[in-house]
Amino acid sequence: MLDLSKRKFKEDFKRMLTELYAMDIEQSSPAEQYAALGNLVRSYSSKDWSETNQRYLEKEKKQAYYFSMEFLLGRMLKSNLLNLGILNTVRAGLKDLGLNLEAIEQVEPDPGLGNGGLGRLAACFIDSIATCRLAGHGNGIRFKYGLFKQKFVNGYQVELPENWLQNGNVWERRRLNMAVTVSFYGHVWMEKTKSGYLIPHYEHDQRVLAVPYDTPIIGYENDTVNTLRLWSAEVPPQSEGTDYRAYMQQRKEIESISEVLYPDDSNYDGRLLRLKQEYFFVSAGVQSILRHYRKMGLSMNHLAEKVAVHINDTHPALCVPELMRLLLDVEKLDWDHAWNITVNVMSYTNHTIMSEALEKWPVDMISHLLPRIYQIIQEIDRRYVLKASTLFDKEMVGRTRIIEGGHVKMAHLAIIGSHSINGVAKLHTAILKEKVLHDFYFIYPSRFNNKTNGITQRRWLMLSNEPLSKLICDKIGDDWEKTPTELKMLKAFRNDAKTLSQLHDIKRINKERFAEFVLQKMGIVISPDALFDVQIKRLHAYKRQLLNLLNIIRMYLILKDHPETDLYPRVFIFGAKAAPSYTYAKEIIKLINTVAGLVNQDQAINGKIKIVFVENYGVSLAEKIIPAADVSEQISLASKEASGTSNMKLMLNGAVTLATLDGANVEIRERVGPENIVIFGLTAKDVYQYYQDGSYHAANYYDNDPVLHRVLNTLIDGTIPGAETEGRHVFDSLVKYGDEFFVLRDFQAYVEAQNKIDRLYRDQLKWQRMALINIAGAGVFSSDYTVRQYATDIWDL
Known part of the structure; x- marks a missing residue:
């Protein structure tokens, strides 16, 4: 020093x-x-x-x-x-x-x-x-x-x-x-x-x-x-x-x-x-x-x-x-x-x-x-x-x-x-x-062994979220800065109303900071009072940004049919680059941006849904987004994500993980308990069983689920103006060509998980308790230990 x-x-x-x-x-x-x-x-x-x-x-x-x-x-x-x-x-x-x-x-x-x-x-x-x-x-x-x-x-x-x-x-x-x-x-x-x-x-x-x-x-x-x-x-x-x-x-x-x-x-x-x-x-x-x-x-x-x-x-x-x-x-x-x-x-x-x-x-x-x-x-x-x-x-x-x-x-x-x-x-x-x-x-x-990935809490908490870092020091001292597992001491405050209120206030400050950034850079007005739902990672079909998008379309259709529906206001935040030669991933980006243009400008839904897709996602943008996140989307098809590290960064900053049992999500659940994470969807065992018996037929889900049927049709029936070409390609990939990453199979489970998020977030005392337990459990995922x-x-x- x-x-x-x-x-x-x-x-x-x-x-x-x-x-x-x-x-x-x-x-x-x-x-x-x-x-x-x-x-x-x-x-x-x-x-x-x-x-x-x-x-x-x-x-x-x-x-x-x-x-x-x-x-x-x-x-x-x-x-x-x-x-x-x-x-x-x-x-x-x-x-x-x-x-x-x-x-x-x-x-x-x-x-x-x-x-x-x-x-x-x-x-x-x-x-x-x-x-x-x-x-x-x-x-x-x-x-x-x-x-x-x-x-x-x-x-x-x-x-x-x-x-x-x-x-x-x-x-x-x-x-x-x-x-x-x-x-x-x-x-x-x-x-x-x-x-x-x-x-x-x-x-x-x-x-x-x-x-x-x-x-x-x-x-x-x-x-x-x-x-x-x-x-x-x-x-x-x-x-x-x-x-x-x-x-x-x-x-x-x-x-x-x-x-x-x-x-x-x-x-x-x-x-x-x-x-x-x-x-x-x-x-x-x-x-x-x-x-x-x-x-x-x-x-x-x-x-x-x-x-x-x-x-x-x-x-x-x-x-x-x-x-x-x-x-x-x-x-x-x-x-x-x-x-x-x-x-x-x-x-x-x-x-x-x-x-x-x-x-x-x-x-x-x-x-x-x-x-x-x-x-x-x-x-x-x-x-x-x-x-x-x-x-x-x-x-x-x-x-x-x-x-x-x-x-x-x-x-x-x-x-x-x-x-x-x-x-x-x-x-x-x-x-x-x-x-x-x-x-x-x-x-x-x-020769084979496991080394679960880790992140450095110095950049992803001490630098990117100084207000939260200071609060933690006030509560448990600063030993955690060099011994990250000491974050577990925060659990002692899980029922302390003052601490939970302070946690809420810090999250609000970070959301205000990000909302100001979005307004300045993108001209989009988002409310810090809304739930910030974040999916930030490379754009790849197995990471299933599409699953997130289909649910957004579902929510939008509900609000169009019934504007009075009690959906908690939500800001969906995406950050992702697609490889220049990965045409399908680039089509998904176009589709998300087209839906964002439709949803963000539709006065009829009273701003209950907003979509923000930040350009040129990288480390510095992540340092703005992660402290502001309420929900961490980790929704890859089980068995496909080796570990993930955005899941660790987001939980360290008090976001609640919405996830499949894939990669390090399994170990996050072990650390925070099943009541402090929202899990849905197929397991790796389920996926390999489908591979073995060849029994998955995506078109059956399209034919038999009226909600999903209507959502998918929006990709090809003109409901989303300007998305006809990309919408058709995505529709065909899911319905006609096998749905490689089981998006349709997991859709209903994902909807139920998102509805659970909506209910949980309304009880802010409970939500902040979940956030605190996630922060307390994040220390073991320090790259120092790895x-x-x-x-x-x-x-x-």
Whole structure:
């Protein structure tokens, strides 16, 4: 924790502003004030950053490296101030200088280096690793444009470039002296030496310079500052006489590698670029790790004792063959020795059973782009098949091998090449063992384990909901800030009317703040007295935003028929991006926006329903929405959501969860009790039973449920003007083409659950008691505890 007086901070801030811009405060703009403050805060952490790295090296500490395609960090200014222990000092000092910290913070871009829960989890993890004083770092790509900036044009999602680096990034440091070279394409042939080693020779390969940009990750009120290393693709130094046009074409091709997160993979070139990205940051990261390891002067025999590499989803699965390449080709180890080291270094987290996370790449693509890596994958597969064939039947070996049907299966590569495979919620891990990865669980039972996801309460409560954070400290002290399970002490106040009233007042303040934001940004008037019903997550059919929408249409029809109906006023809040090539998800966005236009402008329903779909949902918007939420919609089809983390953030802020028994919802119910969560719908067992017997016929629900029949007809009969095309596609997907995610099957149960929410919310004393118990039960879902489990059970830190 930094010892800093308000007087010293003001002196430092004015000095930094002068050094950077040769001006005083009165002349400076908010952008200049932000840059000065950011540079100052980073300088405050630099000594600890240097000493942390030196301490790890001198003590030969084992270090974990978290490889992730996404790191959805959010704004870092206030987070760094909080973790340094100087947030209040800086806020007060700026106020003395006539400045406002929150206004300065708005200058900071919100880095779009992720698409949802995967990237936000990685950000929470590296924050918690530093806070728990563990030796662990992040490794990813410094995307110039991140995901995309979402705009709605006539209700349609339009993707614009999100140039978050336009004005630089005050937190990062370019480390050109630590750059490495990554090779693509070409031809590789092996020369056998007299001693028996195989030496690879590369011909006509394309070489890319990987330049690291390091960002300090500051632990909460301790002296630990770890590193997030993001790699940028650049053209290597050119020899004299290089043709200018050829150089510019090469530069464009190379720089595209670190330009955009998740390029459109609906065509070959887009898929090839994504594979390039995956190998680029894997190769750069693993090379960097080995270079650092060599500084300890130890032989490669001890690598697994000093290094842990974690594969976050399948995107970094090429860590396995890349480490093998370096151990074989550079360190000259024999295969068996290198493989034993690799397996003991690597660990893998599976995040979902959905197909997009179980990547597979065409053999022709990998062999063309990464010829040496493909040779190694072939050999891993050959040896696996050879050994497995002596133990298991031919069908099992065929199902579990890495190369099959002309594709390389990345999940299989990660599983075979790792000593640990974990799911991210109890239910998810059970499904992996029993269904999705059952063959591998049979082969490697000791490798499988569960690590339920977590969130950092520092960003999602202490920063985003300061009034609630203060109330909690007033009631139970501040031990919970470092020991989150201490939140359970709040249960002592569940029958205290004063505390419940204070909780209500804080929620009202947060709702007023969000309502003001919606009015300013969207021109929509919403009442803080209404129930705020929130569904914020990636737009995907399995997350079933459609189920929510169908119920909204049902409520709207009731009010149109009977305006006097006693429905508690409700504001439905959506936040979601759809992948650019995911047409069906984009149609759902259009449909929600079209219904919103109809409902919000219909005076006949007296404002009892409003729909707010915020543009460009991300971390900073989540920090506004989550504290204002009354209801947390977690309505994915059971068995499809690996864990979820928005469910944890929302319960931490006092929202009541409306959910299926999917992902971590199961564990949330265990913590808060069935009376403090509203559960509905099919279970995972029910879903798999339908898969087994094939007895689900969606059209039967359309034909036999008159309410549902009428709701679905609105999609195609003109009731919703402007939705004819999207409405027809959605209607057909549900009624004609099987309803893949059982929306119609769960509709009636969802309606009953929503009616229960309506009844519960009318009793505010009971509702606030439920909210308090949810807050009290949220501590166990801290990412601090999750990473400690990783450190103990997997990384052996």
